[in-house]
Each structure stands twice: as structure tokens, then as C-alpha cells.
Amino acid sequence: MKVLMIAPACDGEDVGEAWVAAQWATLIAERHELTLLTTYKRGHTPMSRQLPGARVIEWQEPAGVGRFERFNSLLQPGYLPFFIRARRWIRRHRAEERFDVAHQPVPVAMRYPSPATGSGIPLIIGPVGGSLDSPPAFAEEEGATPWWQRLRRLDSWRIEHDRLLRATYESAALVLGVAEYVPEFVSGLRVRRFEIMSETAVHDIPAPVDRAGRSGPVRLLYVGRIVRTKGLRDVIRALAELRDVEVRLDVVGDGNDRAACERLAAEVGVADRVAFHGKLPRAAVDDYYREADVFVFPSYREPGGNVALEAMSFGLPVIVCRRGGPGANVTDACAVRLEATSPAQLAADCATALRRLVGDPELRLRMGSAGREHVASTHLWSQRAARMTAYYREVAAAGA
Incomplete structure (x- = not known):
């Protein structure tokens, strides 16, 4: 044609x-x-x-x-x-x-x-x-x-x-x-x-990552521009509700809301559990996908959200908002989809989702496997x- x-x-x-x-x-x-x-x-x-x-x-x-x-x-x-x-x-x-x-x-x-x-x-x-x-x-x-x-x-x-x-x-x-x-x-x-x-x-599905039997803090990952609409503040507030849970959040990306997010992490007492890595080369981002256990990206005004597809291709369960592209690109078998009505609600629901996933390693593995299959068959x-x-x-x- x-x-x-x-x-x-x-x-x-x-x-x-x-x-x-x-x-x-x-x-x-x-x-x-x-x-x-x-x-x-x-x-x-x-x-x-x-x-x-x-x-x-x-x-x-x-x-x-x-x-x-x-x-x-x-x-x-x-x-x-x-x-x-x-x-x-x-x-x-x-x-x-x-x-x-x-x-x-x-x-x-x-x-x-x-x-x-x-x-x-x-x-x-x-x-x-x-x-x-x-x-x-x-x-x-x-x-x-x-x-x-x-x-x-x-x-x-x-x-x-x-x-x-x-x-x-x-x-x-x-x-x-x-x-x-x-x-x-x-x-x-x-x-x-x-x-x-x-x-x-995505162009292809990376080699599978063996996450069974991992020990230490559960590794949470956020990848994307750090702007208010992408929900990083809400993730940080969610961590403040999980003080009894052993987790670490890696943030890959940069943007005009980074300073506000760093201040917020200090204010709510989770700065020691959040690492801001800035914008990184593609290969380094892939390494963070492999090292992570859960991908969290509650962007509430997102048309596409390719990072969620990338995370699923690496076998990660994902937490996204229901509105926009990320919510449309996943299923309940591989993702937790959150509503977004207010910052307090989104942070609380994000904390609930994280607590569930952090406490159930088998659920993380099942959802991660379902995500890989979903990307391979659809995306x-x-x-x-x-x-x-x-x-x-x-x-x-x-x-x-």
C-alpha cells in the first residue's frame, strides 16, 4: 500500500x-x-x-x-x-x-x-x-x-x-x-x-528475572518525569503509612516537582527510604527494573504511560491509576488500579495496595508473570x- x-x-x-x-x-x-x-x-x-x-x-x-x-x-x-x-x-x-x-x-x-x-x-x-x-x-x-x-x-x-x-x-x-x-x-x-x-x-520481552527467595527490603520503583501529576508525592505519603513495613523506593527521573518531593520525604520521615537517582541512561533504567519488586506509578493525568508496559515486560506487578492510558493498558491480573479523587485518598489507597503486595511475595510473582504475558500478547x-x-x-x- x-x-x-x-x-x-x-x-x-x-x-x-x-x-x-x-x-x-x-x-x-x-x-x-x-x-x-x-x-x-x-x-x-x-x-x-x-x-x-x-x-x-x-x-x-x-x-x-x-x-x-x-x-x-x-x-x-x-x-x-x-x-x-x-x-x-x-x-x-x-x-x-x-x-x-x-x-x-x-x-x-x-x-x-x-x-x-x-x-x-x-x-x-x-x-x-x-x-x-x-x-x-x-x-x-x-x-x-x-x-x-x-x-x-x-x-x-x-x-x-x-x-x-x-x-x-x-x-x-x-x-x-x-x-x-x-x-x-x-x-x-x-x-x-x-x-x-x-x-x-515495547519491542521485545526481556529475559525473565528470578525474584523468588529475595530477602531484605522490598524494592519499589518509580520511573518517569517528576511532575505533580505523575503521583510521586502520593507514593511518598503512602510510605509514611507503612512505617512497620520494610521497603525502599528508588526514583528514576527528574522534573520540576523533584525538590518538593524531596522536602516531602523529609517532612513525613521517609527520606532514609527514598533514593532519588535523577535521569539515567536506558541501560541503567533497565537495571533498576530488574532489581525492583513492585513498580508504582499512580499518574492521574497520563495519556500513555509506556513505563508501566516496560515494568510489566520485566515481570513487575504495577500500581497505576484507573484514569488515562496506564489503567487502560493493564488487567486486574497484573495491576492494581487506583481511583484518583484527592491526594489523601490516592495516598491511602496506594498504601493499602503496597501493604498487600509487600506482604505477599507469591502474589507479586503471579502478577509479575501475568504482566509479562499481557505485554507479550497485547503490547x-x-x-x-x-x-x-x-x-x-x-x-x-x-x-x-
Whole structure:
């Protein structure tokens, strides 16, 4: 099939959405005739050199766009010039060549219209997510959230009033969403077809880790950016309720809430049981997965949560929140899913879940084994690509 992929950020040497888009591009290029519309960062290897087997149409990212990483990843100021260039390219070439399907896998957030809208090419959007609001009770502790992150609140208004954005979703042949909340978010639109698919996956299952017979403190692990919404404060508060339990928490990652979490650990008297390791290379992160006994990641505003899939692939039971991607990507056999209504409730429920898992080594092993099996059967990139190929064929057969 001839596939037109639209990915404003696509870079297998980067992280986040750019890395995710590169996985899609690489896998689809192995199966179909791919034309990729994208940009590349200054100083990075262009995708045309990373993916020589595909036709890559790329533009250099505008100067200054990537200076502030988190600001750029949220607001994507480079999207408008990319949109204009990509739309012009599609209009200029649609008369001389035919594409069976167009697919725009990124941005994941549901606030960006597609340049393929109205092109006559059957369009697949997603998997999309984001745009989750925080539960109101968490708002006070998010007071230090940068102003650009608070602009997420405009997403609901835009999906209702932005004509081009509405047209993108209403004209798409298929919208893929990361979890059940996505169709609720676009419920005011006439979406033609909706399916659920996580926006990320793992490439393979690591060798099994033998955790039977371990002694000493039960090793808890958190991996991810340290921002309020990802729930590390709630884990630390949970530890304060487990003073009679022998545990240790390793925190891998960094972010603007780290200092607050370090202060909180000292205030509640668990600083001696929490180790902050900062951002680490991939190989070092994998070592922490192997050394851990329980993975705890109660992020309450998470569209994907690939770290939970990684943890399960290493045979770890996981503790996640029910809302968003992590809760959608697991089963009760391999995960404890928590509600998130208030910081006090989340910390208390996290403590209950931890006490149960810490006190039952056999349960940890059973859940860890179930997690490995679940990832192997459901969350491999090869399975994502096969499923996407099936969608391509269905959409192309149905027409624009």
C-alpha cells in the first residue's frame, strides 16, 4: 500500500513523541511504500538518513523552537509552519500521485488539525490522547504548574469551536484513541469510526528475572518525569503509612516537582527510604527494573504511560491509576488500579495496595508473570504494526 505518514516530530534518536513517531515510521516502512512528511531538529540526524528505505520529505525545525523542551513539547510552536508546508505539499502532489491512506500518529494531544484534512485521502488520526483534566482536589498542589501547561484547559473549548480541528476529526475515516475517555472528549463531534489503541508499546520481552527467595527490603520503583501529576508525592505519603513495613523506593527521573518531593520525604520521615537517582541512561533504567519488586506509578493525568508496559515486560506487578492510558493498558491480573479523587485518598489507597503486595511475595510473582504475558500478547510494536496495517486496508477499501 502507498501510505502517507504525517509526523511533525519524528526522530528515532530523540525521546517522547518524536521517538514514538519514528517507531511507527520504521515499522510501516518495512510493510508498505511509505512517504513521510516531517521536520528535524538542528543538530539531530534527519529522518531521511535514519530511514533510507522510505521517501522522506522533511523541513528543518524553525530556529529557536526547541530551546525550551517542555514548553515546545506541550504547545508545539513549530506545528503551524509544519502544517502550512505539509498542506501545500499534499495539495501540490495529490493530482499526480495516489495514496491509499494518510496516517497522522502525532501529536498525541487532540488540539492539532491535520494538513491532510479535505485532501481526499482516507485519513487515520492517532492514537490520540492527552487533554485530561486533573481531579479538582489536586489543583492546589499543582499551583506551581507553568502557565503554558495550564493552557490544556483550552482543549475542550477548541474541540467545540475550532472549525478546522473539528473538520479533522469529523472527516477522518478512523480516529484511534488511547483510552475510553477519548470518545467522551470528542462526544460533541460526528466521528465516523473510533477504536482504542495505545500510542506506544515495547519491542521485545526481556529475559525473565528470578525474584523468588529475595530477602531484605522490598524494592519499589518509580520511573518517569517528576511532575505533580505523575503521583510521586502520593507514593511518598503512602510510605509514611507503612512505617512497620520494610521497603525502599528508588526514583528514576527528574522534573520540576523533584525538590518538593524531596522536602516531602523529609517532612513525613521517609527520606532514609527514598533514593532519588535523577535521569539515567536506558541501560541503567533497565537495571533498576530488574532489581525492583513492585513498580508504582499512580499518574492521574497520563495519556500513555509506556513505563508501566516496560515494568510489566520485566515481570513487575504495577500500581497505576484507573484514569488515562496506564489503567487502560493493564488487567486486574497484573495491576492494581487506583481511583484518583484527592491526594489523601490516592495516598491511602496506594498504601493499602503496597501493604498487600509487600506482604505477599507469591502474589507479586503471579502478577509479575501475568504482566509479562499481557505485554507479550497485547503490547508489542510488531502487534501494533499488524493491527495498523489491518486498519489501513479497511479504510482504503471503504474510500475517503
